[in-house]
Amino acid sequence: MLDDFLMRAALAGIGLALATGPLGSFVVWRRMAYFGDATAHAAILGVALALATNLPVGLGTLVVALAMAVTVSVLAGKGWAMDTTLGTLAHSALAFGLVAISFVHGVRTDLSAYLFGDILAVSKTDLAFIWGGAALVLAVLAWRWSRLLTATLNEDLAFSAGIDPRRERLILTLALAVVVAVALKVVGALLIAAMLIIPAAAARGVARSPEAMAVLASVIGAVASIGGLALSLWQDTPAGPSIVVCAALAFALSATVGLRRTPA
Amino acid sequence: MNLLSASHVCVRFGETEVLHDVSLKVDPGEIVTIVGPNGSGKSTLLRALLGIVPVAAGEVARKSGLRIGYVPQRLQIDRSLPMTARRFLSLPQRQRPEAIAKALKRVGVPEAGERMLTDLSGGQLQRVLLARALLTEPEILLLDEPTQGLDQPGEAGFYRLIEEARKETGAAVLMVSHDLHVVMAASDRVICLNGHICCEGTPHVVSNAPEYRALFGLGTHGALALYQHVHDHEHTHDHGHDHSHEPHHHHIHPKKASSDA
Numbered sequence: 001m002l003d004d005f006l007m008r009a010a011l012a013g014i015g016l017a018l019a020t021g022p023l024g025s026f027v028v029w030r031r032m033a034y035f036g037d038a039t040a041h042a043a044i045l046g047v048a049l050a051l052a053t054n055l056p057v058g059l060g061t062l063v064v065a066l067a068m069a070v071t072v073s074v075l076a077g078k079g080w081a082m083d084t085t086l087g088t089l090a091h092s093a094l095a096f097g098l099v100a101i102s103f104v105h106g107v108r109t110d111l112s113a114y115l116f117g118d119i120l121a122v123s124k125t126d127l128a129f130i131w132g133g134a135a136l137v138l139a140v141l142a143w144r145w146s147r148l149l150t151a152t153l154n155e156d157l158a159f160s161a162g163i164d165p166r167r168e169r170l171i172l173t174l175a176l177a178v179v180v181a182v183a184l185k186v187v188g189a190l191l192i193a194a195m196l197i198i199p200a201a202a203a204r205g206v207a208r209s210p211e212a213m214a215v216l217a218s219v220i221g222a223v224a225s226i227g228g229l230a231l232s233l234w235q236d237t238p239a240g241p242s243i244v245v246c247a248a249l250a251f252a253l254s255a256t257v258g259l260r261r262t263p264a
Numbered sequence: 265m266n267l268l269s270a271s272h273v274c275v276r277f278g279e280t281e282v283l284h285d286v287s288l289k290v291d292p293g294e295i296v297t298i299v300g301p302n303g304s305g306k307s308t309l310l311r312a313l314l315g316i317v318p319v320a321a322g323e324v325a326r327k328s329g330l331r332i333g334y335v336p337q338r339l340q341i342d343r344s345l346p347m348t349a350r351r352f353l354s355l356p357q358r359q360r361p362e363a364i365a366k367a368l369k370r371v372g373v374p375e376a377g378e379r380m381l382t383d384l385s386g387g388q389l390q391r392v393l394l395a396r397a398l399l400t401e402p403e404i405l406l407l408d409e410p411t412q413g414l415d416q417p418g419e420a421g422f423y424r425l426i427e428e429a430r431k432e433t434g435a436a437v438l439m440v441s442h443d444l445h446v447v448m449a450a451s452d453r454v455i456c457l458n459g460h461i462c463c464e465g466t467p468h469v470v471s472n473a474p475e476y477r478a479l480f481g482l483g484t485h486g487a488l489a490l491y492q493h494v495h496d497h498e499h500t501h502d503h504g505h506d507h508s509h510e511p512h513h514h515h516i517h518p519k520k521a522s523s524d525a
Contacts, residue, residue: 029345150356153345159316160334160406161356207346208380 002124006229012122012130013225013243016186016195019134019179021203021218022141024196026172028204029152033197034083035072038090040180040192042068044097047114047184051104058129062181068093069173077166094189117188117240119229126185133182137175144171149210186225187240195221198247205254220250267292267330267404267436268313273322275305275312282308284460285322290404295430295437297447300457301479306440307337309457310408313438330404333397333435337408339389341381349384349392350377359399367395371425386413390422398429405429407439423450 002008027036043061050060068089075085101111113121122130141148151158151168158165183192199221200213207213228243269289275282283305290296300306311317313324314334326332341347353364368374371391376384384392390410397405407426411419427450430437441447447454454470456462462475470476 029342031342031344146356146358153341153347153352153355154336154339156311156314156316156336157334157339158356160314160332161400163356201344204344204346208348209351210345210347213346 002127005120005122006233008122008124008127009119009229009239010226012119012127012186013229014222015127015131015134016179016183017199017218017221017225019137019175019182020195020221021199021216022214023137023172023175023179024200024221025203025210025214025217026141026148026152027176027193027196028200029210030172032172032176033193034086034090035069036176036180036193036196038072038086038093039065039069039176040183040189041090041094041097043180043184043189043192044114045093045100046097046181047189048097048100048104051101057184058181061184062177064093065177065180066174069177073170073173097189112238113188114184115188115190116238117184117186117191119186119239119243120232122185130182130186133178137178137182140171140175144168148172187243191240191244194244195247198244198251199224202247202251202254205251205258220247224250265292265327266290266325267327268438269325270309270313271323271325273309273312273324274320275308275317276320281320282459283312286457286461287322288455288461288464290436290438292403293430293434293436294452295427295439295450296453296455297451298438298440298455298457299442299447299480300462301442304458306442306457307408310406310438310440314406327403331400331402333400333402333405335390335393335397335405335407335410337410337412338386339381339393343382347381348378349373349381352381352392353396353399355396357400363399367399368392370398370429371395372421387418387422390414391425394422394425394429398433401433402435404436404438407437409440409442411441423447426450 002011027033042064046061046064047057048060049055049064050057053060072086072089076082098111101114110118147158147163148168148171150161150163151165155165158168179196180189180192183195187195200217202220203213203216207216224246225243227246228241229239231237231242231246232239266289269287271287273286274284286305286309288296298306298309308317312319313326314332315324315326349368350361350364353359353367359367364377365374368377371394373388373391373395376388376392381389381392394410405426410426411422414422426437426439429435439447439451449467451467453464454467455464456470456473456476456479458479462479463470463473465473
């Protein structure tokens with residue numbers, strides 16, 4: 001079954017969607033969209049680092065994404081203007097990464113694989129990495145769900161219940177870095193944030209509880225993955241962007257339904 | 265045994281000293297109100313007692329395992345987070361549905377359970393917050409200007425609810441307020457704060473203290489008197505002669521006091 005490249009691609013998309021549903025919901029609730037972007041763009045720098053040092057790309061991505069996520073968290077804690085800081089870091093990481101990659105011989109030609117993903121070339125090893133990372137993130141989120149949700153709702157309420165919101169924020173930050181490393185192969189650095197935000201935003205239109213929104217976001221992400229692959233196969237479009245296109249269509253549909261429901 | 269105490273607490277935000285040498289304690293079952301003008305460090309003090317804000321000097325002590333019911337000044341809920349009041353009451357600890365229904369009924373919003381938090385009015389949301397605080401069977405309720413944004417009847421109703429909850433559960437109450445006229449009469453002790461503790465004591469003692477009058481002016485004394493007329497008939501004849509030229513002022517001042525604060 002895993003010998004079919006399409007089957008592997010579909011499984012990769014579904015595996016990623018399992019993690020991006022709940023995590024993306026937190027990204028939306030906590031308004032961390034730009035934060036996700038900064039971490040995702042740093043992945044390109046990680047790719048350059050991995051190629052230069054002959055380390056596995058997944059490892060390089062994970063390390064640099066972690067470093068970026070922690071840096072941003074620390075700066076946020078020091079009261080920096082987040083919008084500007086994140087914008088600077090996100091685009092600098094991307095630019096530095098692209099420049100760094102240009103020094104590594106022979107990579108320039110398939111750069112787009114790192115920018116937009118290469119889901120059709122997912123190997124069995126990649127698949128294990130994706131599902132392992134997604135399972136890890138899911139397990140951590142499930143374990144701390146109540147605490148994460150309380151800290152997201154109101155930090156003072158969390159504190160009064162004996163929850164340290166800074167620790168919960170750090171956990172989400174680490175989870176984000178893992179998802180970035182996992183998602184690079186599927187949708188690429190430029191569209192990782194899209195996979196986090198768009199399915200969650202689409203789920204918001206119809207969900208009535210945080211849990212429903214997280215699960216629905218995963219379902220939408222998985223359906224978009226399969227739809228995107230189908231589109232790619234049928235029209236020979238790039239797979240990563242096609243997946244995001246499908247997610248965006250789901251969002252448009254949900255927004256229309258949501259608008260109809262709420263009398264203006 | 266004190267539930268909660270601060271000794272010689274200083275809090276700094278950067279170069280600014282927001283609280284200087286503040287000491288206080290709360291015993292089981294008492295209602296303590298912290299009053300003070302805007303920017304006097306009232307909320308900061310409450311947050312320091314909760315451990316949210318680090319203290320630069322001094323010490324905050326909580327009874328070990330103290331169950332705190334906290335009602336924040338206001339809860340801003342991002343519209344992107346879909347959450348019903350019922351789900352909210354189960355955060356972070358799961359609560360039984362019967363307990364949730366009972367708590368919502370207790371605070372007078374029995375029908376709010378299935379509604380989204382973002383659809384509740386300010387008053388309903390404050391009541392839901394109080395229900396959540398009461399569900400944890402707190403030994404102390406910490407309330408940070410819980411009636412901000414409520415109209416006068418809503419405010420009075422909310423304070424009545426807190427007094428009733430205190431009677432039923434025996435929980436102590438530590439409350440931050442600028443609604444002087446309503447709060448002070450309901451309190452066992454009032455602490456007047458303006459970066460440091462200006463004065464403290466029973467509502468009557470504090471309202472007559474020169475430090476308090478310097479902060480709030482004379483008008484608020486009239487406002488306090490009005491409330492005690494209603495709730496404490498012994499004091500009726502104590503007032504009149506000690507400040508007012510015209511009895512009608514009593515009835516005008518409460519509004520003035522709250523809008524000035």
